[in-house]
Amino acid sequence: xxxxxxxxxxxxxxxxxxxxxxxxxxxxxxxxxxxxxxxxxxxxxxxxxxxxxxxxxxxxxxxxxxxxxxxxxxxxxxxxxxxxxxxxxxxxxxxxxxxxxxxxxx
Numbered sequence: 430x431x432x433x434x435x436x437x438x439x440x441x442x443x444x445x446x447x448x449x450x451x452x453x454x455x456x457x458x459x460x461x462x463x464x465x466x467x468x469x470x471x472x473x474x475x476x477x478x479x480x481x482x483x484x485x486x487x488x489x490x491x492x493x494x495x496x497x498x499x500x501x502x503x504x505x506x507x508x509x510x511x512x513x514x515x516x517x518x519x520x521x522x523x524x525x526x527x528x529x530x531x532x533x534x535x
Contacts, residue, residue, distance in 0.1 A: 431484050437477040444473035471497045 444466070451466035471493060481487045493501075 431480075434477070434480045434484055437473070437480040441470075441473040441477045444469045468500075471501055475501060 448463075448466035448470050451460070451462045455463055474489075474491070474493060475498075478489050481489065
């Protein structure tokens with residue numbers, strides 16, 4: 430197994446262990462730590478599966494729930510969108526204020 434596959438497997442195993450710990454120490458039915466651990470397992474699983482497919486052309490005998498897979502895809506899309514917004518945040522606020530002052534509603 431390649432170093433990338435081994436690392437992805439270690440990451441998946443650690444995510445599964447962290448999920449179990451979160452479930453065992455759950456404080457309420459809506460504990461955010463459990464949700465976060467669940468998401469970490471899903472992401473680690475996808476990473477490991479991608480590495481296996483890329484390096485060995487192999488798949489796992491497990492499938493992520495469609496809702497989980499869609500949520501992961503949505504998160505990736507949101508990250509790309511956030512990067513676009515960050516570029517606008519760097520604009521000079523004084524320059525934007527000047528544009529507003531020049532605007533005349535009359």
